[in-house]
Amino acid sequence: MSELSTAFRAELHAVLGDRQVRSIVLLALVIYALIYPLPYRAELLRDVPVVLVDQDRTTASAELARRVDASEAVALTHDAPDMVEATRLVHERRAFGVMLIPDGFERALLRGDQSPVALYADASYFLMYQRVMQGAAVPLRQLGAEIEAGRLIAHGTPRAVALAQVSPANQIEVPLFNPAAGYATYVLPAAFVLILQQTMMMGLALAATRRRPLPGHPVWRLLGRAAAWLTIWAGLLPLYLIVLPVLYGLPILGGPGTLTMLGLPFVLAAGFLAQLVAALFRRSEVVQVVLLATGLPFFFLSGFAWPVEAIPAHLNALAQLIPSTPAIDGLVRVTQMGATLPQIAPVLWHLWALAGGLGLIVLAVETRSAAQHTPTACEEPAASGNSSR
Amino acid sequence: MLAVMAREFRLLPRRPALAGLVVVLPLVMLLVLGGIFRAGIATGMAVAVIDLDRSDLSRAVTRMLDAAPELTVTHRASDLSEARSLIVSGAVRGAVLMPPDLERDIIRGERPEIVTFYDNQHMSAGTMVARGARNAIDAALTGLRLSVRQSQGESPVQATVSLQPIPLQAHALFNPAFDYVHFLLAALIPTVLQIIAAAATAYAVSLDFGTGRHQRVLMRMAGGILPAMLGKVLPYTIIFLLILGLSDVALYGWLAVPLRGSLWLMASGAVLFVLASQMIGALAFILGRDMGRAASLIAIITAPAFGFMGLGFPREAMSPLAQAWGAAIPGTWYVQLRIDQSLRATPLDISAVSVLWLAVIAGVLAALVLTQLSRLSRLEAQA
Numbered sequence: 001m002s003e004l005s006t007a008f009r010a011e012l013h014a015v016l017g018d019r020q021v022r023s024i025v026l027l028a029l030v031i032y033a034l035i036y037p038l039p040y041r042a043e044l045l046r047d048v049p050v051v052l053v054d055q056d057r058t059t060a061s062a063e064l065a066r067r068v069d070a071s072e073a074v075a076l077t078h079d080a081p082d083m084v085e086a087t088r089l090v091h092e093r094r095a096f097g098v099m100l101i102p103d104g105f106e107r108a109l110l111r112g113d114q115s116p117v118a119l120y121a122d123a124s125y126f127l128m129y130q131r132v133m134q135g136a137a138v139p140l141r142q143l144g145a146e147i148e149a150g151r152l153i154a155h156g157t158p159r160a161v162a163l164a165q166v167s168p169a170n171q172i173e174v175p176l177f178n179p180a181a182g183y184a185t186y187v188l189p190a191a192f193v194l195i196l197q198q199t200m201m202m203g204l205a206l207a208a209t210r211r212r213p214l215p216g217h218p219v220w221r222l223l224g225r226a227a228a229w230l231t232i233w234a235g236l237l238p239l240y241l242i243v244l245p246v247l248y249g250l251p252i253l254g255g256p257g258t259l260t261m262l263g264l265p266f267v268l269a270a271g272f273l274a275q276l277v278a279a280l281f282r283r284s285e286v287v288q289v290v291l292l293a294t295g296l297p298f299f300f301l302s303g304f305a306w307p308v309e310a311i312p313a314h315l316n317a318l319a320q321l322i323p324s325t326p327a328i329d330g331l332v333r334v335t336q337m338g339a340t341l342p343q344i345a346p347v348l349w350h351l352w353a354l355a356g357g358l359g360l361i362v363l364a365v366e367t368r369s370a371a372q373h374t375p376t377a378c379e380e381p382a383a384s385g386n387s388s389r
Numbered sequence: 390m391l392a393v394m395a396r397e398f399r400l401l402p403r404r405p406a407l408a409g410l411v412v413v414l415p416l417v418m419l420l421v422l423g424g425i426f427r428a429g430i431a432t433g434m435a436v437a438v439i440d441l442d443r444s445d446l447s448r449a450v451t452r453m454l455d456a457a458p459e460l461t462v463t464h465r466a467s468d469l470s471e472a473r474s475l476i477v478s479g480a481v482r483g484a485v486l487m488p489p490d491l492e493r494d495i496i497r498g499e500r501p502e503i504v505t506f507y508d509n510q511h512m513s514a515g516t517m518v519a520r521g522a523r524n525a526i527d528a529a530l531t532g533l534r535l536s537v538r539q540s541q542g543e544s545p546v547q548a549t550v551s552l553q554p555i556p557l558q559a560h561a562l563f564n565p566a567f568d569y570v571h572f573l574l575a576a577l578i579p580t581v582l583q584i585i586a587a588a589a590t591a592y593a594v595s596l597d598f599g600t601g602r603h604q605r606v607l608m609r610m611a612g613g614i615l616p617a618m619l620g621k622v623l624p625y626t627i628i629f630l631l632i633l634g635l636s637d638v639a640l641y642g643w644l645a646v647p648l649r650g651s652l653w654l655m656a657s658g659a660v661l662f663v664l665a666s667q668m669i670g671a672l673a674f675i676l677g678r679d680m681g682r683a684a685s686l687i688a689i690i691t692a693p694a695f696g697f698m699g700l701g702f703p704r705e706a707m708s709p710l711a712q713a714w715g716a717a718i719p720g721t722w723y724v725q726l727r728i729d730q731s732l733r734a735t736p737l738d739i740s741a742v743s744v745l746w747l748a749v750i751a752g753v754l755a756a757l758v759l760t761q762l763s764r765l766s767r768l769e770a771q772a
Contacts, residue, residue: 020681031689038711039696045706064555090562091735093705098562109554116556123561124572124732125703130516133559140557147554164498168533169491171526172502173519175509176476183702186512206681285595286406288684289588293414293581296695297421300577305701307514310431315424333477336510343478 003216007224008231014207015232025203029236032195033244040184047075048131050097051086054079060106064117067139068099074135086120096122097132112151127183177337178251185250189336190304190328196240197324198295200233200267201274205287208278218366222359229271230264237263241335253338261341262330265351269323272358279365302328326350390612393620397593401624407596410589411625415632418581423639426570434518437464437472437484444492450503450529454485459521469506476508483507483518485526495533563733575731576700576724578636583666583720584691586629590670591683593625598674598762614762622667629663641731650730651737654744658726661747665719666691668754675761690718698724722746 015021050068054061069076078095080086086098100118108115117140121132145166152162178185241259245252281287300306301319308316319325330347333339341348401408436454440447455462464481466472472484486504488494494501505522509515531552538548598621641648673686697715698704704712704721715721726743729735 023682023685028685028688032693035689035714036693036696038693038714039699039704039707040702041708041711042702042706045703087562088736091729091733091739096705114550114554114556116558118558118560120560120562122563124563124728125700127701128703129561137557137559140555144553144555148551151551151554161498164495164500165534165537167500168495168498168530168537169526170500170502171523171530172504173523174504174506175515175519176473176506177508177510178512179509181509181512181516183512186510187696187701189510281406283406285592285680285684286410288681288688289410289585289592290414292588292684292688292692293418293584295692296577296581297418297425300425301421304511305513306425306573307431307434307511307517309434309514310428311425312428315421329479332510333479337477337508339477343474 003220004224004227006216007221008227009224010211011207011225011228012231014211015203015228018207018210021203021206024199024206025232025236028195028199028202029239032199033247036191036195037184037188037248040187043182043184044180045127045131045183046072048073048097048128048135049077049095050074050099050132050135051078051080051089051095052076053081053083053086053098053100055103056101056105058106060109061101064101064105064140064143065099067143068136071135071139073131083120090120090122096125096128097136099136109147184248185336187305188248188250189245189332190302191299192240192244193328193331194295194299194302194324196237197266197270197327198291198298200229200236200270201277202288202291204229204271204274205278205281205291206284208275209282209284209287213370218363218370222363222366225275226268226271226359229267233263233267237267241331245335250336252335254334254336258334258339258341259331262327262334262344262348262351265348265355266323266327266331268355269327269351269358272355272362273323275362276358276365279362279369298322298324301325304328304332320350321354323351323354326354390616390620390623393617394624397621397624404596407589407593410585410592411628412632415582415585415629416635418585419578419632419636419639422574422577422581426574429570431514431517432458433461434459434483434514434521435463435481436460436518436522437466437475437481438462439466439469439472439484439486441489442487442491446492446495446529446533447487449532450485450487450526453525453529454522457521457525459517460525472506476506482511482514483522485522572728572732573700575640575727576698577695578640579633579662579720579723579727580691580695580698582629582633582636583662583669583694583718584687586625586663586666587670587673587687587691588684590622590625590667591674591687592670592680594621594671594674595680595683597621614766615759618671618759618762622664622671626660626663626667629667630659633659633663648731649734650740654737654740655727655730658723658730658744658747661744661751662719662723665747665751665754668751668758669719671758672754672761675758675765691720694718694720697721700724716746717750719747719750722750 015025052065054065065076068074074097076099078089080089083098083100089095090098098120100120102118105115105117119133119136121129123129149162149166152165153159175181242252277287277290281290301311301315301322302325303311303316303319311319326347330344330351333344438451438454440451451462454460464475466475466484469486475481476484484506486506488501491501491503503526505519507515507519534552535545535548538551539545543551669690670687674680674683677683677686697711697718698721699707699715704715707715722743726740729740729743
C-alpha cells in the first residue's frame, strides 16, 4: 500500500512540480482555449458574395436577382458585364459564385418554354459552394413553382389543384442538435476532447521520460500513477468539457455523472498510451514532436469531421486503438446530443477495453524493463536525465 | 557553409532520433493521411424510415432512399422517439418520417408533409444525409408529378419541360469532380509538415546551439554566424522539400489531382514555405533557449494552424483578428497558393501575392533569428 501511495505522490510531483510538464498541462489549456476557437467564432456563413451577370436586363431577370439577393445565404454584391470579368472577381476571392441570366430569359418564360439560368459556384471551398448553391437554388425553385402553377391556372386548372400538382408534398428538413448549423458548435466539442488527450499525453509522456525508477511492484506503481492522473484530470476534464463550452456558448445537454463515467476510462486509456509512447520514443523532444504531429491525423481518424463511412476499414480498425476515437464520439453524443449511458454503452465498453488492454501492455513492458535493468538501475536514470535536458 | 551542411548530412544517420523526426515521421503521416482520404466520398450512411403510411408510395420513397448512393436504410422505426434514440446512439445519421395517409392525402391534393430529421452535430455527414434524402424524395415526387401530367395527355418530353420552367444549370467552378478529398489532403500534408519542419529544425539547432554545445566550433567551421545557420538549416530544407515533392508526386500523379497552374510558382512557394516553417522552429528555440519551451511555442503557432487556413470555415468569414493571425502563418499562404495553382488556375498576378507573403514571413523570421543569434554570440564572447 505504501508503494502505491509513493508512486501516487511521485507522479503528482512529476506532473505538477516539473515546470515544463505543468506548463504543457495547464498553460496549454489557456492558450488552446483562446486560439483554437478563434477561426470559428463567426459560427455562420451569411451573405456569401456572388457576381451577377445579367445579360437579359428585363423585369423578370431583375425579379429573379432580387429574390436571390434576398436569401440569407448569398448576396449579389457585384455586377459584371461578362463571364471573364466575373471569373476574375472569383479568382481574387472577392466573390464565390457567378449567376448568369442569359439573354432572352424573360422571352422564353413568356412563351412557356424552359428558360435556364446558369450558376457557377466556387467549388474549391466546400462550405462556400454549399451556401451559394443553397442561396440560389431555393429562390429559383420557388419562382419556378410559381410560374408552373401560374401556367396551369392559366389553362383553367383550379388554383388548389395546380398548387398540389406543382408540389404534391411538403418536404421539410429538421436538423437535430446544432439546428443553426453553427461551425463552432459543430467542431469545438470534438476538438476540445482531442486537445485534452494530446496535451495530457504530452505532459504524462514527458513526465515518464524523466521518471526515476521507484521501489516496489510494477502493479502498485502503475496503480499509484493512474490514481494521480485521475486526481489531476478530475479537475481538468470538467474545464475542457463543461467550462470551456459554456464560455463559448455551446449547448451542454449531458449530465456530469455520465461525463464522469466516460471520462474515467478515457483518462486511464490516454495515460497508459502516454506511458507506451514514452517507452517507445524515450527522448522527451521526440515524444513532444510526435504527439504534436499526430494531433490532426488523430482528429480525422476519429470519424467525426471525416465520416467513418469514408475511412478505409483497416485504417478505421487501427483508429479504434486511439482513445480519442471512442472518446470524441461518446463525449460529443453525451454533451451535445444528450445521450444517456445505455445509449453509448458500446463506447463505454470500448474505452474500458482500451484502458485495460493498454494498462496490461504497460505493465508487461515495465515488468520486463525492471527485470532487465535491476543490476544497472543507478546508471539508467542518470543517463536519461541528461538526455532530456 | 558547405562544410557545415556536409557535416549535418554525415551526422544524421548517427542520430536516430533526429533522422526519425525528419524522415520516418513525415512519411508515416503521409501514408496515414493518404489512407484516410483515399476512399473519397462517404457512401451508405445509415438512415431510419418511420413509415406510418405503409402504402405503395411510402414504399417507393423508401426504395429511392435506399438506392441513393449516400444512404442505406438500415432501420425501420415505429415512432419518432425510437428514431431519435437511434440517432443519438449513433446507429443512424438521420430518419425520414412519412405520416399516416400520405398517399391518400397526396391524391386528394392536401399536400402532406414528409419530414427528414438529420444529425447536424456531425455536420459533414449530416448535410450529406439531408442532401441524399432530399434528392431521393424529390425523385419520387417528380415521378408522381410526371405521371399526373402524362395522365392528362402530355407527352413525356413536354411534361418534363413543364415541370421545370427555370432549370438551374449548376457548374462547379475549379473543381468539377467535387473532390474535396484531394483538396483536404493537399492542405493537411503541408499543415503536418509545417509542424514537423518547425519542431525538427528547433531540435537540430538545439543540438549545436543549445547551452553547453559547441556553437563556436560550428561558426569557426563556417566562417560566420550566417553561413553556420544556413549550413545547419538547409540540409533539412532539402529533406522536407523532397518529402513535399514525394507527396506531390503521389497527389498529382497517383491520385490524379489536376495541376493547372504554374509549376514554377508552386515550387518557389514550396521553398519559401519550408524555409519559413523552419525559421519558426529556429526562432522558437533561440527565444526559448530550451527544447521544451521551444516545443510549446511551436505548438501554439503550428498546431491550431489548420483552422486558420479556411478549408473548413472560410477565411473570408472569420473575424479580422483570426484573419490576421492566419496571415502570419506560412501554411495559410502556401495552401492558398497550392489551391490557386493546382485547381483554380488563378492568373499569376493574383497568385503572386501568396508567394510574396511567404517571402515576407520567411524574411522577417530569418532576420529575427540572425539578430538574436548574433546578440547571443556577442554576449557569449563578452563572458
